Amino acid sequence: MTTETRPDSTRRRIGLVLAVAAAVIVVDQLTKWWAVETLSTRTIDVVWKLRLILVENRGTAFSLTQSGGPVITLLALAVVAGLLWYSRGVRSRWGLVALGLVAGGALGNLIDRAFRGDAGFMQGAVIDFIDVQFWPVWNVADMAVSIGAVLLVIVLAFSGDGADADG
Numbered sequence: 001m002t003t004e005t006r007p008d009s010t011r012r013r014i015g016l017v018l019a020v021a022a023a024v025i026v027v028d029q030l031t032k033w034w035a036v037e038t039l040s041t042r043t044i045d046v047v048w049k050l051r052l053i054l055v056e057n058r059g060t061a062f063s064l065t066q067s068g069g070p071v072i073t074l075l076a077l078a079v080v081a082g083l084l085w086y087s088r089g090v091r092s093r094w095g096l097v098a099l100g101l102v103a104g105g106a107l108g109n110l111i112d113r114a115f116r117g118d119a120g121f122m123q124g125a126v127i128d129f130i131d132v133q134f135w136p137v138w139n140v141a142d143m144a145v146s147i148g149a150v151l152l153v154i155v156l157a158f159s160g161d162g163a164d165a166d167g
Helices: 007-039 069-087 093-115 140-159
Strands: 044-047 050-057 126-131
Touching: 007 050, 007 069, 007 093, 007 126, 007 140, 069 093, 093 126, 093 140, 126 140
Parallel strands: none
Antiparallel strands: 044 050, 050 126
């Protein structure tokens, strides 16, 4: 049995993904708490087109639609489960970090859907607050998903296959 397929190696891989995901969730939820507390009565102009403004997004990513909470929830949970499953065979530390970023971002927004509203199953609003005025308003979770996805593509492009054939 090689070190790549040992159970403790698999645990370390999944552990790294979970640690990155947990860090993303904590930062995401803390910044959303700050946004709700601070931006509910004002907008903050930071620099040039960057401003901080409170937006409640009940739709899909980047406010593309205003419905579909339960469907988005199921898709996001399936993605997170798939990422954790896939991480068992990923050899690259950067690949694992990328998977953790995507999983943490997806879960950060799912927490909002679950706990920020009373309109029914997973119908809560995702808190968005970063506005560059030429793109939909977004949050730390969205940033983590986007950065993680780009990083994963880069890792897979430069590593050949990115995962063990049997993983």
